Amino acid sequence: MKISKIKVQNYRLLKKFELDLEEDLSLVIGKNNCGKTSLLSILNKFINDKRSSSRSSFTCDDFNIDFQKHLKQKIEENQDFGDNFLGLSLKLFISYDATDDLSNLSKILMDLDPLNTSTVLAFEYSMSDEDYQKFKTAYNEFKILKTAKIEERYSDAGIITPEELAARQILRDQKKQLIFHDFLKNNHQTYFKLRKKSVLFDLAKGIEDDSNFIDLISEGIQVDKIINLNIIEARRDVSNNDKDKTLSFLSSKYYEKKETNSNDSVAIQQFKETLTDTDSQLDAVYENLFKNIVEKVGTFGGVAQGDSVIKIISTLQHRELLKGNTTVMYDHNNEHSLPEHYNGLGYMNLIGMIFEIEVLLADFRREDRENEKPADINLLFIEEPEAHTHPQMQYVFIKNIKNILQAASKGLKPGDIVFNLQTIITTHSSHITAESNFDDIKYFTRKDKNQVIAKNLKDLEKDYVAAGEDKYYKFLKQYLTLNRAELFFADKAIFIEGDTERILLPAMMKKIDQEYPATPLMSQNISVVEVGAYSHIFEKFINFIDIKSLVITDIDGAKEFTSKDKDGKDVVAIKKCRMVDATSITNASLKFFHNGKSESAHYVSLKLDWKILRKNAKKGSWASNRKGRMLIVYQTAETNDDGQAYHGRSFEDAFFHLNKSLLVTPAYEFNSLTEKHLTKFLAGDIDVYDFADDAVGSKPTLAMEILLNSKTDAENKEFSNWQTPAYLKEGLIWLMKD
Template sequence: MLQLIIDYDENDDLSNINQLMMSLDENQNKIVLQFEYVLDEEKAPNINDAFSKYVAQRQTSGVTEKNKLFHSFMERYQSHFFNEKIKSRNYDALNQPETLENTVTIKRSELDLNEIINFRCIDAKRLVGNDTEQVLSQLAARYYEYCYKNKRFEELEAGQEETEIELEQKLAETDASLTSIYDKAFDNVFTKIKQMGIKDDAIELQILSRLKADNLLKDNTKVKYLNEQGHQLPENFNGLGYLNLLNILFSLEIIITEFKRDNLQAKNTFKKPANINILFIEEPEAHTHPQMQYIFIDRIQDILKEMQEGSKAINLQTIISTHSSHIVAKLNNYEQIRYFRKNKQDTTVKHMKDLESEYNALDSSGRSYRFLKQYLTLNSAELLFADKAIFIEGTTERLLLPTMMKKIDLVNQDKTPLLSQHISIVEVGAHSQLFAPLIAFLEIRSLIITDLDISIIKPAIKDGKPVCAKDGTPKMTTEKERYISSSSEQLSTNTALEHFFPQCKSKALDSLVGLSFENKLLIKSDNKWISDQKGYVRITYQVMEEGYLGSSFEDAFFHLNRNFMIEIIDKEKNKQIDKLEGLKNRAYFTQIKEDKFEYDAYDLAEHCVNRKPALAIDILLNTDIESDNWQVPLYIKEGLQWLQN
């Protein structure tokens, strides 16, 4: 069943829909068209016997074979047993059983639906293959037929009238020239015919040229490309992307004419445009590079806007289906987006404007939603097309993540490789909470990799003296600090963790460290994030590993891979590799004091990183996947394994 809900107001022409209006209430401005494809009540008792006979004639047994036969039976005979029904429903009674008062069955003979709704589609199966050499030539002929030949003379637009007259004059001149040539070419044949005894006063034969513009375009012209050297190249030499977009633009011009209905109809009568015109454009991004997609969507939006302005404006709604993040990123209005997500049993459809409402409920200033739109436009509209997502905090993780994913894939070869899955990676800093409503909206499996950012609250000191407020109470300040197991005063300054785990009061570190793997699986319920083993969001941050708890990625990485770092520093010293641009204070990695390293991983992360992006590149350049010469921190490994499964 399909229901179309149509709004109208006092400015609309109601002549085509008056018989569909089910309410005289002046405040009711909706009509509902309901389309059904149902089993015919009279033929229903016969369908089982007909199918049994169909099976018996094919002498088939077995459930599997019968299932296959049922599909072939229905494909062949469904039109015999099923009928289309069109109904008008009272909008206020949609949730009530159908009655004579709220539902009217419409016969097709009594209602011309084409006067109410006009559908046109530029589908994805456009003729743009390299083996099709005259796609544009064929479209050019169709374009002329719709935009010139089938228009009344007075309907021709500016410039078209002169073009039409000039073309007719040239064709008349060419007809006269060709007729003269034909006289000479057929003179020998006509002379012999006369010699067959035909009377002199019999009708004299003559071959006349009658050229028609549409036939000329259809059979005798080709679209060519001119390159910079002036050479004429076949239309399929310029790439499928250009061919695809030119195909769309030609088709669009033809459809515009059809929507406006200013081409000739039966007996030279002309109709007004339908009340509602709906245009579908399927996957316009086919074969095109991102820059061309940006230009296309900009131009299409302009063309469609022009159709709804001026004296010849029509009521047009356009639906563009796309898998292109580039097209989505260039949309003028994100609220126009409808997000389709296919589940195992059905497909859910969500409106982006509903997402705006969720953001505004959290932040009435609208800043968070504006940030999201800007971020998606500039960076990550591909998130809307992903099956899974990874939200990471920093540049180091972003650069190293593909290699870490490959390491997981090599270990878990019985699983679908992470690098083969449709996973979008988004760098969000320590602000993943700003994406929380979007994650809940998309309902895609999401891994948030963030940092503990361990700190401690201390009295503020200036010039060696405590700093106090006006009332004499000491001022407090937050300082970064390495993990101290005996300290109950340490906390996390990561606001994202506070958002997702509000039960961890004041971001107390011991409560965050104490959360189990299951507690970090979340689902949104009643506008709150709660732990759930079936959760689609996994929050991962540093965990205790080899008796050590890191505060940041670099902290955890250096603790786990100190030997790897020492090895590449030695190679740099011996000039076996290029200079390590991401490091400074290299001696800190090996400096010994009292039979142990003087500087721990926290010190190395604080004092030995020159530039984080360069550090990641240093690690990648010295990575040996086969020997597995460095380890993935446990918290990231656990998160990636969860995401892979």
């Protein structure tokens, strides 16, 4: 038995949200503020909240913003309740088979068809039609009174200038806009009610039938035997303060869970017997220790003989003894034992999580409750396990956690309690992501500013396989694992060809920031990925993660050259050439994204807006679209300071065309350039195309030399003695904007 899917409606960013869960472990990843914590929150509030149906832990801010706007419009336009669901909901889709114990689930099953092996648990915080009508009436009365108070408080009395009148009107309008939110904030618990349901899963349609349900609250059916949720939150009580004994406290919690477990009864009994023996020994010690005060008490006498005779005995409690009286130590070089707070926070966090996991596993087994079986489904939610830990620790954690949890739920030895366990782990760690099974990964991304969706990474593999590009997906998976799992957490991405761009890009971004300081590139969460000339291999991935992406490539102009073979016959070959002579391009990525077009004239004529692309989901191809989130830039025609126009074919000739003066200055050293060709270029004997083609010995070295020879001007602007080629500059400016 397992949860196959989670659906959430109208909760914070989870407006219309669906998440497929894996059988064992689901790794939830995504950028900051993309709904990961909201998922934990709604699960906890609905499943673990023991409050009555008349009260809830939900607040006004839990309602999705678009839902609040919809409800406001519906009420102010005096619309009927209709068929719309008004509220928050969490649905757990439960799948089972013939091997499962259905004694608990049978109470909520609504379809006896043996082929239907799914049911839905639904939790709602919603309004009924009756409550909706009451809400409307109360809100309209509140609005009239509140509006009158606003008009009175922010009247135009005493205001003279038009500017003051306009400012006062704006203030009044702002206050009026908040009336609905104020009413909802203070009154939602009066009109929204908690509801728990078992909903029919319509096998024929493959969806839930909300009109066919069992009210679990009115029927008195508890769900804690069906599902048990335990959480390890990101805000863990880990500290290396010498007064803090977090791990030691966890050891006592662990004991409390294990105490009633029959499998550990021998160890528990030994502990209790040792305490009894210690009590007897302490009784004798206490008799001497407290002898003086006991005798003084005895001198006061009493009504009858012996009334004021007391004795002090030892009553060690096995549970209380562990609280504050155990210390977790760690061995240092096999010579000394050091207290827990000597550990770094990373180790303490990792050890603390292991303790917590063991405590929660004991809770799942119901070890502290006699004659009670584990719930049918046990859900463990671990939030951001990477806190305080370095990459190697994160690798160790994710490599081992799945095996540890599987072993615990399936039993390590005969007689162990077996239970169904599913785990959700959320993370911001690229290291944990890279070490994970990609089929377990769930990627959260914003669909718009008020809505988040979840994507299965294994669905991306299906897209590649369907297109006959299995090897591309294999390459992508290896590449992301070894190099760039950080892409999943980036807000924007830059895909570059090689070392030259990688080395120089930060300097170019800095130059853009100096010119446009309002939204600096260097302060944005941008991931730079080196893909060679194979950005087209990443196209499905770029579309999948749906972040603003800049692809930087070379135009690679070419034309047909005719030569003779050994038999004297003409042989036509496509070879690189100057862009002024080019008739075609050889760049595979450019041709892919532009539907196979190879004519150089097409690319030369494109303005920036036409280089912005968007994927057509139905056709599966990319097309120019100003609303697109991907831009491909390549060399364009430019005029340098000497008035010479030139269209570069690669970064090197485009850069040297603009920055010939950098090579003329004696103080600047470029050892990567062949002196013979440099002399010819400066003398005008060869053009920039031949110079870039023949003179550059090492492109990475050249890039480093450009940085080493860079200067800061009198206005403190860095890299001021060279210019960025236009195609790179316009691409970075586009990326800089939201």
